[in-house]
Amino acid sequence: MKMFYFLFLSSLLFSYCSAADFCVGDIKSALTPSGYPCKPAAKVTVDDFVFSGLGVxxxxxxxxxxxxxxxFVEQFPGLNGLGxxxxxxxxxxxxxxxxxxxxxxxxxxxxxxxxxxxxxxxxxxxxxxxxxxxxxxxxxxxxxxxxxxxxxxxxxxxxxxxxSDPEPGLQITDFAFFANDLPTDLVAKTTFLDAKTIKTLKSVLGGTN
Amino acid sequence: MKMFYFLFLSSLLFSYCSAADFCVGDIKSALTPSGYPCKPAAKVTVDDFVFSGLGVxxxxxxxxxxxxxxxFVEQFPGLNGLGxxxxxxxxxxxxxxxxxxxxxxxxxxxxxxxxxxxxxxxxxxxxxxxxxxxxxxxxxxxxxxxxxxxxxxxxxxxxxxxxSDPEPGLQITDFAFFANDLPTDLVAKTTFLDAKTIKTLKSVLGGTN
Amino acid sequence: MKMFYFLFLSSLLFSYCSAADFCVGDIKSALTPSGYPCKPAAKVTVDDFVFSGLGVxxxxxxxxxxxxxxxFVEQFPGLNGLGxxxxxxxxxxxxxxxxxxxxxxxxxxxxxxxxxxxxxxxxxxxxxxxxxxxxxxxxxxxxxxxxxxxxxxxxxxxxxxxxSDPEPGLQITDFAFFANDLPTDLVAKTTFLDAKTIKTLKSVLGGTN
Amino acid sequence: MKMFYFLFLSSLLFSYCSAADFCVGDIKSALTPSGYPCKPAAKVTVDDFVFSGLGVxxxxxxxxxxxxxxxFVEQFPGLNGLGxxxxxxxxxxxxxxxxxxxxxxxxxxxxxxxxxxxxxxxxxxxxxxxxxxxxxxxxxxxxxxxxxxxxxxxxxxxxxxxxSDPEPGLQITDFAFFANDLPTDLVAKTTFLDAKTIKTLKSVLGGTN
Amino acid sequence: MKMFYFLFLSSLLFSYCSAADFCVGDIKSALTPSGYPCKPAAKVTVDDFVFSGLGVxxxxxxxxxxxxxxxFVEQFPGLNGLGxxxxxxxxxxxxxxxxxxxxxxxxxxxxxxxxxxxxxxxxxxxxxxxxxxxxxxxxxxxxxxxxxxxxxxxxxxxxxxxxSDPEPGLQITDFAFFANDLPTDLVAKTTFLDAKTIKTLKSVLGGTN
Amino acid sequence: MKMFYFLFLSSLLFSYCSAADFCVGDIKSALTPSGYPCKPAAKVTVDDFVFSGLGVxxxxxxxxxxxxxxxFVEQFPGLNGLGxxxxxxxxxxxxxxxxxxxxxxxxxxxxxxxxxxxxxxxxxxxxxxxxxxxxxxxxxxxxxxxxxxxxxxxxxxxxxxxxSDPEPGLQITDFAFFANDLPTDLVAKTTFLDAKTIKTLKSVLGGTN
The missing domain is CATH 2.60.120.10 (Jelly Rolls)
Structure with missing residues (x-):
């Protein structure tokens, strides 16, 4: 009887629900500066905290x-907000x-x-x-x-x-210089590479201009 | 006349509206890693900053x-984002x-x-x-x-x-160990408590398995 | 051929899309404690990073x-989340x-x-x-x-x-004291100014009470 | 025997000393932007976490x-770094x-x-x-x-x-305006108060100029 | 000649030395809330960024x-301040x-x-x-x-x-409960374990009282 | 008399000294992850908050x-810790x-x-x-x-x-690639530039190897 009493009351006393333990990212929603909105706690399962992609x-x-x-957070939404x-x-x-x-x-x-x-x-x-x-x-x-x-x-x-962040980003210098439409003369002016070298790498990496 | 002029122009000069003073939590909306979205400033009243629950x-x-x-923030949404x-x-x-x-x-x-x-x-x-x-x-x-x-x-x-946070969380060790469906043998293995002690506390706290 | 191969594969290998580079504020959406939700990356153009208002x-x-x-962020949404x-x-x-x-x-x-x-x-x-x-x-x-x-x-x-923040806020002391409905006697009590001075400044700045 | 073994080994296995649990402020040392340097963990006692000043x-x-x-942190150094x-x-x-x-x-x-x-x-x-x-x-x-x-x-x-900080600061407007050597004409220009009011309050609060 | 000119001037133009790239921890110095003071940049070598301990x-x-x-930061001081x-x-x-x-x-x-x-x-x-x-x-x-x-x-x-931190800390519940001088009756009162169980685990883990 | 009383007591009541308003960097001391230790408040003058270097x-x-x-903080130490x-x-x-x-x-x-x-x-x-x-x-x-x-x-x-930081750092790609002793073959392997281009730029920028 006393035990039931404990159980019953303790669930009342300490029942304030909090979603602060984690914030599994709802990656279909709009990102904020601190990460994605959280998936509702009721829908979170252990599989939100498990990722198998690194085994392949x-x-x-x-x-x-x-x-x-x-x-990263897009592949492994459980990392959202966790740094x-x-x-x-x-x-x-x-x-x-x-x-x-x-x-x-x-x-x-x-x-x-x-x-x-x-x-x-x-x-x-x-x-x-x-x-x-x-x-x-x-x-x-x-x-x-x-x-x-x-x-x-x-x-x-x-x-x-x-x-140290769920979205570290990755900027490969060659891709930033040569895999887009940044005009060859601007690349030349800002990198001191010659136009021929730039055009060759642009053609390799799919850049234009 | 000059006074009116001041009033009129100052409202123009310094009229950039900002919601940054506070961010009363709209706790029906999805949480983000930094807290709840803010209630629209126009709907915020002094009562959003007042809480009577601690007086009882x-x-x-x-x-x-x-x-x-x-x-906490769920009971007192004005604390949202305030640390x-x-x-x-x-x-x-x-x-x-x-x-x-x-x-x-x-x-x-x-x-x-x-x-x-x-x-x-x-x-x-x-x-x-x-x-x-x-x-x-x-x-x-x-x-x-x-x-x-x-x-x-x-x-x-x-x-x-x-x-130091609007959502500090609360994890009571006994509840974490005994008030859920964590199997008795896993509790025993990971806490070095004996099965009998575990089962007794599980029955008190409503745990199963 | 090899070049095409590189291009083709590199786009696969490094193709994880990330919106973490920036978070242009969608200032029509509800603010969060960390700032506004981000405008979808696909809709971001260079003009989101350019502001002409300071030239006038x-x-x-x-x-x-x-x-x-x-x-500030409301005028220049590209600053959202950037500190x-x-x-x-x-x-x-x-x-x-x-x-x-x-x-x-x-x-x-x-x-x-x-x-x-x-x-x-x-x-x-x-x-x-x-x-x-x-x-x-x-x-x-x-x-x-x-x-x-x-x-x-x-x-x-x-x-x-x-x-050091996209929303620094601005509180002009005279406006806080005199440009609202804070009762004259409360202003007097909390600032040690006399009622006549307060009423004069209230009338200049549009305050009441 | 086995118990001794456990004790002995566990102290080896988990012996990495860390001072990260807390950082009681050594308030005689130079402050940093994140707070005071930590008192050595070995010198910390329970009294560093207890403060009696609010009882009076x-x-x-x-x-x-x-x-x-x-x-605040200067009176209660255990708060250092704790927000x-x-x-x-x-x-x-x-x-x-x-x-x-x-x-x-x-x-x-x-x-x-x-x-x-x-x-x-x-x-x-x-x-x-x-x-x-x-x-x-x-x-x-x-x-x-x-x-x-x-x-x-x-x-x-x-x-x-x-x-929400160990050093919240406190700026009393009257003291900032009238309890220092800020020249009366600068106070007048920047607050729209008249010189007589300013001088009266300066004399009350110990200001000069 | 022009090249020398470039070299010479560029070293002048961009010569502002900064230690902000990293902050290898000087772990003999007093910790601060943000981590250890940084080792002087001139004394940092690649070995400060390399750790072999996880290979054993x-x-x-x-x-x-x-x-x-x-x-952690005490074993691998290059992690200091890096989250x-x-x-x-x-x-x-x-x-x-x-x-x-x-x-x-x-x-x-x-x-x-x-x-x-x-x-x-x-x-x-x-x-x-x-x-x-x-x-x-x-x-x-x-x-x-x-x-x-x-x-x-x-x-x-x-x-x-x-x-997500250079000093995550580690609190093993059994050690916190049983491997110190926390009196048996306090452990009993605060964990609902019986005195016999507590004394047994204290003896295993080296606790007293 | 009453005025003196106010002055005397107010200095007692609100006398808790705090250095939290700012933290002018003592840039001769060891940096920490949060910035330089603060110069003692008593030695801070208005000139610590003024910088003339941008006028030239x-x-x-x-x-x-x-x-x-x-x-940056090394040139303008008043910025220390201010973001x-x-x-x-x-x-x-x-x-x-x-x-x-x-x-x-x-x-x-x-x-x-x-x-x-x-x-x-x-x-x-x-x-x-x-x-x-x-x-x-x-x-x-x-x-x-x-x-x-x-x-x-x-x-x-x-x-x-x-x-958005007192020490933003500056990494010029050409300098990182060519103005040091990074071996030409490593530059070639990791940038896809040819050895001749690399050697030319190394010679311009003072690089070796």
């Missing part, structure tokens, strides 16, 4: 011989993740297999931080700084990367 | 002989607010009447911080750390608690 | 001989931006032409920080502190101000 | 017939906390005894939000907005206020 | 048959990471090998989110919520976990 | 025919601020004189946002995204830029 090797049969598999996201890198022998930045997050990479040569360049002094990483080693790439990863070894490499 | 004693006629009366909330604790003689955490906020308690024995445990060293507090004394309980309050005195006690 | 001199033909032209906004000050000879605060942002002012005498008062010690600024000089006004700008020179002055 | 009534034998007793602080208001019959702002925090007031008439003014529309609060009622005063509390009843009143 | 399997020869290897950290979990067959919380961070786990049964409990509804995860699957554990991981399979399991 | 035209007699004059900074751009006819990013801040530019062609590239879709701006027009460049400014007109141009 990316297809590296391409000219960079590498693949990035994101686990973290993941991605998987597959880099075949000789492959490269070209020079890029993440405008919205810091990154930490862990090598799961193989060997990865990675580096970043500081903004103030243009100093290069370069390291060949083996299995189990981690490396930090601070937010917004140019960095790359490549596999100079004979076997393929896999890495897991974590970001 | 909680009912402590229950086996913990205590009650928590929240003034603060409140609650009232009523603890009868012999009563206890069992071991719990607030996953989303720091807490400061002020004893309004009576005597409260309170404590928290640090995460790294499992060190206990324990104090018997009398009327007018305040105590801090850092975010996410296990803590409790109990009344070992002969008269009842009342406290006001403030939190 | 404010009309200073009024009794304060000054004008504030805001470039910054702008405004233009025009102050004719003898003009003044009266004592005011920005409840939501720090401010930095740069004099573009003329001379401006500016000052702010600290909260703890009520210390005055006062400076006459000439063209090219900048001055900081910390968040929430009372400050003013006036033009004691013979020619008009223009300044550009930047804020 | 403020002395209201003064011409405002009111007193503010702060429990919260407290204060106690004592307002005798007829007393007033004059018009003021907190530049650094939102505020929530709870009336502990007596009756308090309180109000704030919005920044955009200069709209007044006014309420007479009785025991147990709470009211919000958003960050940076002008507000006041006064006691129009026959008995004295006590309130507890909570802030 | 933890020793699971203990009664929980599991080990946590942290890569992210890592850890490695090794769980032998039958092993368990007991019920615990991270007071300071959200967590995402990725299974690198083996099978892990993991779960967390929500704060409001005490709802259980439970999943058996296989290699390559990720699962989120929101900040401050009780969760566990165990290996019910025949082979050992390894997981990599990422946190 | 940069020297554009160089091959980019442009100059950036920063007003804002400034810079001045001088671009002679034909001059260019080459492709670059600010890893740590959003930017808003206002043209003060002349005409500036500016653009940025989004990260997800590599979409170009391009505009020719005239006097008084503002343009946003979101954090971390590649952008440029150039002057295609016959007369020189001046712009004022504001950032």
């Amino acid at each position: 090797a990316g297809n590296t049969t391409n000219i960079i011989s590498a693949a990035v598999t994101p686990g 973290i996201s993941l991605a998987r890198l597959d880099i075949a022998s000789g492959g490269v993740i070209p020079m890029h930045t993440h405008p919205g997050a810091n990154e930490v990479l862990v090598v799961l297999s193989g060997t990865i040569c990675a580096g970043f360049v500081s903004s103030s002094a243009n100093k290069v931080y370069l390291k060949t990483l083996t299995k189990g080693q981690s490396m930090i790439f601070p937010q917004g700084l140019l960095h790359f990863q490549l596999n100079a070894a004979k076997s393929s490499a896999v890495a897991l990367v974590s970001f | 004693a909680g009912n402590t006629t229950n086996i913990i002989s205590a009650a928590v009366t929240p003034g 603060i909330s409140l609650a009232r604790l009523d603890i009868a003689s012999g009563g206890v607010i069992p071991m719990h955490t607030h996953p989303g906020a720091n807490e400061v308690l002020v004893v309004l009447s009576g005597t409260i024995c309170a404590g928290f445990v640090s995460s790294s060293a499992n060190k206990v911080y324990l104090k018997t507090l009398t009327k007018g004394q305040s105590m801090i309980f850092p975010q996410g750390l296990l803590h409790f309050q109990l009344n070992a005195a002969k008269s009842s006690a009342v406290a006001l608690v403030s939190f | 001199a404010g009309n200073t033909t009024n009794i304060i001989s000054a004008a504030v032209t805001p470039g 910054i906004s702008l405004a233009r000050l025009d102050i004719a000879s003898g003009g003044v931006i009266p004592m005011h605060t920005h409840p939501g942002a720090n401010e930095v002012l740069v004099v573009l032409s003329g001379t401006i005498c500016a000052g702010f008062v600290s909260s703890s010690a009520n210390k005055v920080y006062l400076k006459t600024l000439t063209k090219g000089q900048s001055m900081i006004f910390p968040q929430g502190l009372l400050h003013f700008q006036l033009n004691a020179a013979k020619s008009s002055a223009v300044a550009l101000v930047s804020f | 009534a403020g002395n209201t034998t003064n011409i405002i017939s009111a007193a503010v007793t702060p429990g 919260i602080s407290l204060a106690r208001l004592d307002i005798a019959s007829g007393g007033v906390i004059p018009m003021h702002t907190h530049p650094g925090a939102n505020e929530v007031l709870v009336v502990l005894s007596g009756t308090i008439c309180a109000g704030f003014v919005s920044s955009s529309a200069n709209k007044v939000y006014l309420k007479t609060l009785t025991k147990g009622q709470s009211m919000i005063f958003p960050q940076g907005l002008l507000h006041f509390q006064l006691n129009a009843a026959k008995s004295s009143a006590v309130a507890l206020v909570s802030f | 399997a933890g020793n699971t020869t203990n009664i929980i048959s599991a080990a946590v290897t942290p890569g 992210i950290s890592l850890a490695r979990l090794d769980i032998a067959s039958g092993g368990v990471i007991p019920m615990h919380t991270h007071p300071g961070a959200n967590e995402v786990l990725v299974v690198l090998s083996g099978t892990i049964c993991a779960g967390f409990v929500s704060s409001s509804a005490n709802k259980v989110y439970l999943k058996t995860l296989t290699k390559g699957q990720s699962m989120i554990f929101p900040q401050g919520l009780l969760h566990f991981q165990l290996n019910a399979a025949k082979s050992s399991a390894v997981a990599l976990v990422s946190f | 035209a940069g020297n554009t007699t160089n091959i980019i025919s442009a100059a950036v004059t920063p007003g 804002i900074s400034l810079a001045r751009l001088d671009i002679a006819s034909g001059g260019v601020i080459p492709m670059h990013t600010h890893p740590g801040a959003n930017e808003v530019l206002v043209v003060l004189s002349g005409t500036i062609c500016a653009g940025f590239v989004s990260s997800s879709a590599n979409k170009v946002y391009l505009k020719t701006l005239t006097k008084g027009q503002s343009m946003i460049f979101p954090q971390g995204l590649l952008h440029f400014q150039l002057n295609a007109a016959k007369s020189s141009a001046v712009a004022l830029v504001s950032f």
